[in-house]
Amino acid sequence: MQIRFQLNGKPVTVDVPPHELLSELLRDRLGLTGTHVGCDTSQCGACVVHVDGRSVKSCTTLAAALEGATVTSIEGLADGAALHPMQQAFHEKHGLQCGFCTPGMIMSSVEFAKNNPDPTPEAVRHWLEGNFCRCTGYQNIVSSVQAGAAAMHAQRKGA
Amino acid sequence: MNARTGIGASLLRKEDLRFVTGRGNYVADIQRPGMAIGVFVRSPHAHARLLSIDTTAAKAMPGVVGIYTGADLDADGVGGLPCAWPVTGKGNTPSKEPVHPALARGKVRHVGDPVAFVVADTMVQAKNAAEAVVVEYEPLPAVVGVLDALKPGATAVFDDIPDNVCVDWEVGDAAATDAAFAKAAHVARLSLVNNRLVGNPMEPRAAVAEHDPSRGSHTLWTTSQFPHIVKLLMGNFVLHLPQHKIRVVSPDVGGGFGVKQFHYAEEAVVTWAAKKALRPVKWVCERSEGFLSDAHGRDHVTEAELALDERGKFLGLRVRTIANMGGYLSTFGPNIPTNLYGLLLAGVYTTPAIYCEVKAVFTNTLPVDAYRGAGRPEATFVLERIVDVAASEMGIDKAEIRRRNMIPPDAYPYKTPVMMEYDSGDPGGCLDRALAAIDWTGFGKRRAESASRGKLRGIGLTTYIEACGLAPSRIATRLGARGGLFESATVRVHPTGDVTVLMGTHSHGQGHETTCSQIVSERLGIPPENIEVVFGDTDRVQFGLGTYGSRSAAVGGSALAKATDKVIVKGRKIAAHMLEASEEDVTFADGRFSVAGTDLSKTFQDVALMAHYPVDYPLEILEPGLEEQAFYDPVNFTFPCGAHIAEVEIDPETGVVSLVDYVAVDDVGTVINPMIVDGQIVGGIVQGVGQALFEDCVYDESSGQLLSGSFMDYCLPRADQFPQITVQTHVTPCTHNALGVKGCGEVGTIASPATVINAVVDALAHLGVNHVDMPASPNRVWRIINDAGFGQTAK
Numbered sequence: 036m037q038i039r040f041q042l043n044g045k046p047v048t049v050d051v052p053p054h055e056l057l058s059e060l061l062r063d064r065l066g067l068t069g070t071h072v073g074c075d076t077s078q079c080g081a082c083v084v085h086v087d088g089r090s091v092k093s094c095t096t097l098a099a100a101l102e103g104a105t106v107t108s109i110e111g112l113a114d115g116a117a118l119h120p121m122q123q124a125f126h127e128k129h130g131l132q133c134g135f136c137t138p139g140m141i142m143s144s145v146e147f148a149k150n151n152p153d154p155t156p157e158a159v160r161h162w163l164e165g166n167f168c169r170c171t172g173y174q175n176i177v178s179s180v181q182a183g184a185a186a187m188h189a190q191r192k193g194a
Numbered sequence: 195m196n197a198r199t200g201i202g203a204s205l206l207r208k209e210d211l212r213f214v215t216g217r218g219n220y221v222a223d224i225q226r227p228g229m230a231i232g233v234f235v236r237s238p239h240a241h242a243r244l245l246s247i248d249t250t251a252a253k254a255m256p257g258v259v260g261i262y263t264g265a266d267l268d269a270d271g272v273g274g275l276p277c278a279w280p281v282t283g284k285g286n287t288p289s290k291e292p293v294h295p296a297l298a299r300g301k302v303r304h305v306g307d308p309v310a311f312v313v314a315d316t317m318v319q320a321k322n323a324a325e326a327v328v329v330e331y332e333p334l335p336a337v338v339g340v341l342d343a344l345k346p347g348a349t350a351v352f353d354d355i356p357d358n359v360c361v362d363w364e365v366g367d368a369a370a371t372d373a374a375f376a377k378a379a380h381v382a383r384l385s386l387v388n389n390r391l392v393g394n395p396m397e398p399r400a401a402v403a404e405h406d407p408s409r410g411s412h413t414l415w416t417t418s419q420f421p422h423i424v425k426l427l428m429g430n431f432v433l434h435l436p437q438h439k440i441r442v443v444s445p446d447v448g449g450g451f452g453v454k455q456f457h458y459a460e461e462a463v464v465t466w467a468a469k470k471a472l473r474p475v476k477w478v479c480e481r482s483e484g485f486l487s488d489a490h491g492r493d494h495v496t497e498a499e500l501a502l503d504e505r506g507k508f509l510g511l512r513v514r515t516i517a518n519m520g521g522y523l524s525t526f527g528p529n530i531p532t533n534l535y536g537l538l539l540a541g542v543y544t545t546p547a548i549y550c551e552v553k554a555v556f557t558n559t560l561p562v563d564a565y566r567g568a569g570r571p572e573a574t575f576v577l578e579r580i581v582d583v584a585a586s587e588m589g590i591d592k593a594e595i596r597r598r599n600m601i602p603p604d605a606y607p608y609k610t611p612v613m614m615e616y617d618s619g620d621p622g623g624c625l626d627r628a629l630a631a632i633d634w635t636g637f638g639k640r641r642a643e644s645a646s647r648g649k650l651r652g653i654g655l656t657t658y659i660e661a662c663g664l665a666p667s668r669i670a671t672r673l674g675a676r677g678g679l680f681e682s683a684t685v686r687v688h689p690t691g692d693v694t695v696l697m698g699t700h701s702h703g704q705g706h707e708t709t710c711s712q713i714v715s716e717r718l719g720i721p722p723e724n725i726e727v728v729f730g731d732t733d734r735v736q737f738g739l740g741t742y743g744s745r746s747a748a749v750g751g752s753a754l755a756k757a758t759d760k761v762i763v764k765g766r767k768i769a770a771h772m773l774e775a776s777e778e779d780v781t782f783a784d785g786r787f788s789v790a791g792t793d794l795s796k797t798f799q800d801v802a803l804m805a806h807y808p809v810d811y812p813l814e815i816l817e818p819g820l821e822e823q824a825f826y827d828p829v830n831f832t833f834p835c836g837a838h839i840a841e842v843e844i845d846p847e848t849g850v851v852s853l854v855d856y857v858a859v860d861d862v863g864t865v866i867n868p869m870i871v872d873g874q875i876v877g878g879i880v881q882g883v884g885q886a887l888f889e890d891c892v893y894d895e896s897s898g899q900l901l902s903g904s905f906m907d908y909c910l911p912r913a914d915q916f917p918q919i920t921v922q923t924h925v926t927p928c929t930h931n932a933l934g935v936k937g938c939g940e941v942g943t944i945a946s947p948a949t950v951i952n953a954v955v956d957a958l959a960h961l962g963v964n965h966v967d968m969p970a971s972p973n974r975v976w977r978i979i980n981d982a983g984f985g986q987t988a989k
């Protein structure tokens with residue numbers, strides 16, 4: 036079936052088989068490989084993207100359900116060459132090592148930070164329950180999300 | 195510039211930009227023109243005779259390109275997967291190396307053993323066709339646990355190895371150890387299990403291969419920690435392809451932890467199939483398939499005895515371990531529970547007599563090989579647990595017993611009774627700092643506070659040393675390694691003075707693009723942004739042994755320092771000519787060649803340009819160009835050491851163990867980038883705590899089915915299970931490499947399991963508990979508490 040949706044700010048029209056997952060559509064057909072697949076049980080969160088501003092696991096979202104939706108993947112987060120404050124925070128706080136979990140972590144954290152300008156470490160840790168990282172031990176991810184949240188809200192105020 | 199970007203600076207990582215923007219290039223991201231997709235058919239049985247494989251119906255299915263079995267590999271003369279590090283056991287008996295076919299032949303020996311490879315136009319077609327492959331098995335009884343494997347009459351995994359013993363290995367002096375026990379005032383005894391783990395890097399393994407018949411060349415993109423070794427092992431031993439016709443590329447790799455440092459069957463099969471199918475072929479492992487095909491880690495059963503005098507001085511240590519090798523030998527299998535285990539049993543102590551025996555046995559489980567720490571976490575667990583047991587039994591403070599037995603600072607270099615010679619270290623200094631950081635003496639108050647909330651609080655301590663910087667070739671080859679373990683680095687200076695560095699090591703999260711730049715920046719006085727670091731491509735990097743065993747900084751970094759110094763040596767010759775001075779008078783500092791005692795100088799860039807545009811150049815005596823390669827073979831291992839302390843709180847009602855505080859003080863030698871070192875250590879600690887509290891790879895004892903085969907059943911550590919961890923470094927430089935670095939990648943997983951279990955046991959000690967096996971899961975801990983009759987009376 037044919038669907039139309041907004042992807043990273045641009046309109047997309049594609050034919051999707053009914054069983055196709057959003058992660059497959061993005062990675063295999065639209066060439067957006069920043070969205071990663073780290074499990075087959077919907078647990079690791081490497082595949083998180085935004086659909087209508089909410090973070091969802093693209094490995095368990097059917098592409099066919101996207102008609103009319105607004106989708107943002109990690110590739111669409113930065114404003115041109117300027118990193119999104121959350122991306123910048125992950126860089127500055129060393130919130131990534133191998134980078135495999137990073138796109139999902141950042142997408143997930145951006146949604147969290149929208150509603151949590153000044154989160155405690157416990158709140159961040161609780162929110163990230165559905166995002167696995169095998170490298171960092173999470174500690175610097177927590178600092179990244181705190182710094183990223185603060186920067187997002189500072190930017191919003193400044194704007 | 196150097197203070198900001200050189201050695202010791204927490205330079206932000208150069209590699210981050212592509213990862214935070216989704217522009218990483220992992221193997222699963224690779225698309226090639228005309229690429230087909232491959233899927234493996236895997237054994238559902240732990241042990242069965244492979245009677246027949248019927249691919250007729252499957253081959254007729256839509257989109258199928260080819261279906262290949264072990265017979266097809268045999269027909270092409272494809273060899274088995276080699277073991278690169280066998281060992282020699284008692285009576286000079288070498289470890290047994292049964293053939294490990296890339297696709298099963300005759301028998302399957304573990305659940306997940308690959309039996310066929312299906313290639314089709316699309317993933318869906320390949321999966322459908324794989325379903326249609328008819329494999330007839332005759333199931334056989336499976337042997338799963340190591341103790342069962344050694345029972346008389348046990349099922350033999352290999353018909354020609356009836357006792358299932360791969361090797362019966364020993365180290366140390368049995369007679370001296372017996373004598374030590376004979377005069378002991380106290381003997382502590384402990385039986386323990388080191389639980390089996392699945393490494394689970396977040397990026398599943400993957401391989402893409404293509405063949406160019408016009409050149410006879412093969413390219414393999416693979417999720418490997420050591421592409422050059424894959425090229426060598428696969429080309430030379432499995433597929434018999436000439437080395438100069440193979441290119442192996444490991445692009446961005448999403449974590450390794452040892453799991454990706456083996457040559458896997460899938461790499462060879464995909465490469466071979468790309469030639470057969472004359473199409474690029476891609477295979478991407480699914481997570482649950484990874485549980486059934488990645489080599490596993492740990493899996494020891496151990497009995498240990500520690501002999502002490504009346505003052506608590508260690509007199510002798512005796513350790514007997516049975517280690518699981520699984521259904522075949524993985525690349526380094528036999529080396530892990532022997533050389534990387536027994537040789538570490540002295541720890542940081544002066545124990546004069548040690549004897550260790552290890553039986554490595556075959557079972558119908560996945561092959562077991564190195565996983566972050568590899569042998570050293572197991573050794574540390576044995577030693578640090580039995581030291582605690584002895585301390586409790588003798589009523590000696592846990593820190594005090596360690597101090598009393600610690601190698602004194604002035605005794606380095608220190609020769610252990612198990613072959614190692616530690617060059618340097620200050621575990622005592624680490625211990626003092628760790629005790630202060632956690633407020634060891636104030637623990638009583640915190641315990642009382644926890645008790646007031648109905649919680650049992652425990653504190654646990656570990657002092658450890660490990661051997662990494664793998665490895666001095668002379669020692670390693672004597673210990674069985676079938677290859678050198680040096681490293682290579684090339685510094686390529688462009689005409690502008692910008693630099694490309696080519697490394698034989700591989701970064702899959704460790705941040706080498708940053709730290710290697712810092713090493714070069716420090717020495718050449720050029721900014722890190724003018725330095726590009728390349729690794730992971732056998733066509734670009736001449737040779738290298740890859741990254742494992744915390745070797746990249748100690749061995750790779752040393753090669754890089756050496757290559758950089760060679761560039762400076764040649765640069766001085768060029769500068770001397772340009773400045774009309776004698777070479778001895780030319781000094782190099784902060785990016786400038788100067789003539790001592792004058793204001794004459796040339797920049798590094800001036801010299802680089804002259805090397806490429808030799809208008810005023812001593813061409814008679816010096817080649818133009820400026821590129822140097824260095825090979826570095828270390829003279830010894832490096833020996834990081836340290837002290838870790840954990841505090842846990844146990845809820846006696848539920849058995850849930852919460853880690854509430856953790857302090858690590860590690861001597862990892864000179865620190866190149868403190869931010870990256872801190873990240874490595876914290877990450878390692880969390881992985882090790884995963885083993886101690888959450889992770890467990892469980893097989894059904896009778897059927898050999900993997901019960902923990904997905905993230906639903908295998909409990910990977912999550913963010914909300916951890917407190918803030920405090921990491922400090924306490925530096926004594928390595929004495930035998932130019933940078934003074936030791937390695938930091940594994941210290942976390944080496945020290946933290948013992949540290950946490952010591953804390954758990956401490957919390958339960960008043961119930962008469964002297965050991966808790968890992969993971970200290972709610973179920974296990976609740977049972978222990980209730981068996982002690984505590985559950986009802988807790989308050």
Ligand code: FES
Nearest residue numbers: 073078079080094
């Ligand atoms: S890929 Fe793991 S949750 Fe989506």
Ligand code: FES
Nearest residue numbers: 132133136168170
């Ligand atoms: S950075 Fe490697 S999994 Fe998170």
